[in-house]
Amino acid sequence: MKGFDEIIARVNECAMKKVAVSVAQDDAVLEAVQEAKKRGIADAILVGDEAKIREIAASIQMDLSDFEIINEPDMIQASLTAVKLTHEGKADMYMKGLIDTKNFLKSVLDKEVGLRTGGPLSHVAVFDIPGVDRLLFLTDVAFITYPTLEDKVHIINNTLPVAKACGIDCPKVAPLAAVEVVNPKMPATVEAAELTRMNAEGEITGCIVDGPLSFDLAIDAEAAKHKAATDRKVQGDADIMLFPDIHAGNLMYKALVHVVPGVQNGCILTGTKVPVILTSRSDTFETKVNSIALAAVVAEEMRRNEVK
Amino acid sequence: MKGFDEIIARVNECAMKKVAVSVAQDDAVLEAVQEAKKRGIADAILVGDEAKIREIAASIQMDLSDFEIINEPDMIQASLTAVKLTHEGKADMYMKGLIDTKNFLKSVLDKEVGLRTGGPLSHVAVFDIPGVDRLLFLTDVAFITYPTLEDKVHIINNTLPVAKACGIDCPKVAPLAAVEVVNPKMPATVEAAELTRMNAEGEITGCIVDGPLSFDLAIDAEAAKHKAATDRKVQGDADIMLFPDIHAGNLMYKALVHVVPGVQNGCILTGTKVPVILTSRSDTFETKVNSIALAAVVAEEMRRNEVK
Numbered sequence: 001m002k003g004f005d006e007i008i009a010r011v012n013e014c015a016m017k018k019v020a021v022s023v024a025q026d027d028a029v030l031e032a033v034q035e036a037k038k039r040g041i042a043d044a045i046l047v048g049d050e051a052k053i054r055e056i057a058a059s060i061q062m063d064l065s066d067f068e069i070i071n072e073p074d075m076i077q078a079s080l081t082a083v084k085l086t087h088e089g090k091a092d093m094y095m096k097g098l099i100d101t102k103n104f105l106k107s108v109l110d111k112e113v114g115l116r117t118g119g120p121l122s123h124v125a126v127f128d129i130p131g132v133d134r135l136l137f138l139t140d141v142a143f144i145t146y147p148t149l150e151d152k153v154h155i156i157n158n159t160l161p162v163a164k165a166c167g168i169d170c171p172k173v174a175p176l177a178a179v180e181v182v183n184p185k186m187p188a189t190v191e192a193a194e195l196t197r198m199n200a201e202g203e204i205t206g207c208i209v210d211g212p213l214s215f216d217l218a219i220d221a222e223a224a225k226h227k228a229a230t231d232r233k234v235q236g237d238a239d240i241m242l243f244p245d246i247h248a249g250n251l252m253y254k255a256l257v258h259v260v261p262g263v264q265n266g267c268i269l270t271g272t273k274v275p276v277i278l279t280s281r282s283d284t285f286e287t288k289v290n291s292i293a294l295a296a297v298v299a300e301e302m303r304r305n306e307v308k
Numbered sequence: 309m310k311g312f313d314e315i316i317a318r319v320n321e322c323a324m325k326k327v328a329v330s331v332a333q334d335d336a337v338l339e340a341v342q343e344a345k346k347r348g349i350a351d352a353i354l355v356g357d358e359a360k361i362r363e364i365a366a367s368i369q370m371d372l373s374d375f376e377i378i379n380e381p382d383m384i385q386a387s388l389t390a391v392k393l394t395h396e397g398k399a400d401m402y403m404k405g406l407i408d409t410k411n412f413l414k415s416v417l418d419k420e421v422g423l424r425t426g427g428p429l430s431h432v433a434v435f436d437i438p439g440v441d442r443l444l445f446l447t448d449v450a451f452i453t454y455p456t457l458e459d460k461v462h463i464i465n466n467t468l469p470v471a472k473a474c475g476i477d478c479p480k481v482a483p484l485a486a487v488e489v490v491n492p493k494m495p496a497t498v499e500a501a502e503l504t505r506m507n508a509e510g511e512i513t514g515c516i517v518d519g520p521l522s523f524d525l526a527i528d529a530e531a532a533k534h535k536a537a538t539d540r541k542v543q544g545d546a547d548i549m550l551f552p553d554i555h556a557g558n559l560m561y562k563a564l565v566h567v568v569p570g571v572q573n574g575c576i577l578t579g580t581k582v583p584v585i586l587t588s589r590s591d592t593f594e595t596k597v598n599s600i601a602l603a604a605v606v607a608e609e610m611r612r613n614e615v616k
Contacts, residue, residue, distance in 0.1 A: 178558035215562035248556040250486035254523035259437055
């Protein structure tokens with residue numbers, strides 16, 4: 001078993017997690033929540049316009065008797081109510097429904113009831129690609145536009161618990177670039193080398209960082225062998241793909257989704273108190289369900305660390 | 309027939325083209341040249357160390373009686389001799405052999421015998437991706453690192469004859485970004501919009517430019533429909549993918565090559581008097597042969613334009 005099947009198996013081994021849905025009157029989100037419940041991935045608390053939620057549920061043959069509903073027709077209020085449930089530990093993860101991203105993020109960042117931890121948030125897209133023998137963690141393909149070196153450290157640290165939750169205790173991190181050698185005229189390569197140094201000197205821990213790396217050296221052991229990259233700590237076996245900026249990351253993300261047959265993916269926001277699910281309307285049903293599963297396994301990992 | 313099969317069919321319809329190989333004592337290059345000859349794609353003039361060329365040819369069962377050989381053991385001299393053959397019209401395209409890229413490019417840019425046209429050179433990678441109903445022209449994934457707006461105009465103009473040579477008279481150009489709307493905080497989107505305006509106002513001709521575009525809107529008609537992008541000139545049917553910088557382009561290029569089953573590609577340098585083939589050792593045999601075919605069809609297109 002590998003990929004999202006393995007993630008779902010992990011989720012099924014833990015106590016059932018609960019997702020608080022912000023403005024739940026969204027057919028695609030309700031379908032995903034229904035499927036997550038059916039597969040034993042998560043329960044849900046639906047916060048939003050109850051009449052509309054019931055109307056949509058009827059249209060998709062969804063049995064609402066299994067779900068707690070909190071009626072709050074005002075979208076902003078609904079988002080604050082939903083995020084507060086996770087803030088208070090009544091739910092384990094927080095999911096965007098029919099609310100625009102800006103207001104959803106406002107609720108995530110709310111100083112009183114939100115999910116701030118102090119550091120910046122970042123996005124991670126987890127991919128199961130046919131022919132690749134492990135999950136790949138792509139970051140940041142959707143949230144931080146032009147990460148500074150400091151941001152990149154935060155992105156790595158935000159991503160480590162996600163990898164750990166998926167069973168990878170000491171992930172290999174590839175700060176990606178067009179080339180695998182430092183070129184002073186290419187800032188992405190200079191920062192990649194600096195991240196590698198910080199890791200070697202114990203400033204970034206819990207992972208192995210080796211960059212700059214071209215995509216082939218990060219992903220393909222044969223290519224690494226061919227290029228005789230024997231002195232590298234990453235030999236085509238990177239887990240975390242750290243992109244130089246959002247253009248590089250997002251173009252790759254969309255390409256993998258749209259041209260690779262049989263690809264599976266799920267995404268969450270990290271750097272928050274609990275995992276945040278921020279799927280877009282263009283994401284498939286399967287991606288939404290995978291994202292809930294990913295959030296659940298990360299929520300379990302976070303809970304275990306709290307207990308320690 | 310589509311993709312590189314179609315390109316090779318086009319090549320087979322024209323008079324046989326000839327490639328001048330710079331420092332030809334390279335087993336992978338000789339194998340590709342041999343195959344190109346066999347498939348009727350191109351003849352070759354092999355410039356380099358004749359003894360070594362003969363030695364390698366013997367080891368790969370290559371019959372050299374079909375090829376002209378010019379003995380020049382000195383690498384720099386060999387490159388200048390080879391490029392001069394194309395400069396003088398004795399060969400139709402110029403290919404890198406066992407010479408480092410820096411010195412190879414020096415010969416390309418040589419003021420006396422080189423292939424300068426006045427504008428900057430750029431690289432185009434042509435992809436035939438299973439499930440995509442047309443060829444995709446990715447640029448620039450290997451040569452220009454951080455193109456300015458002016459560079460991007462040159463890149464488009466350099467790529468148009470390549471698309472035309474492949475049968476696309478008025479290609480659709482997608483200046484790519486993480487998002488499909490202009491965001492003043494993302495320079496790539498601002499420049500994409502500016503390229504679109506320049507095209508609309510006749511400053512860039514022979515193509516349809518529409519950007520910024522995310523990868524899904526550039527490549528996937530269903531995604532374009534789903535996002536209700538009905539006001540766009542490109543609706544998932546872009547031919548030329550213009551990348552914001554070399555990191556975005558190169559990471560995508562390597563990902564397509566390494567994770568998409570059955571993908572085919574070929575690459576050339578453009579903006580030169582004749583097409584230049586600059587494959588790397590890590591390129592597959594098939595990619596090298598495809599690159600020769602691509603160069604041949606572009607050489608034919610250039611010849612036709614000269615005749616006009």
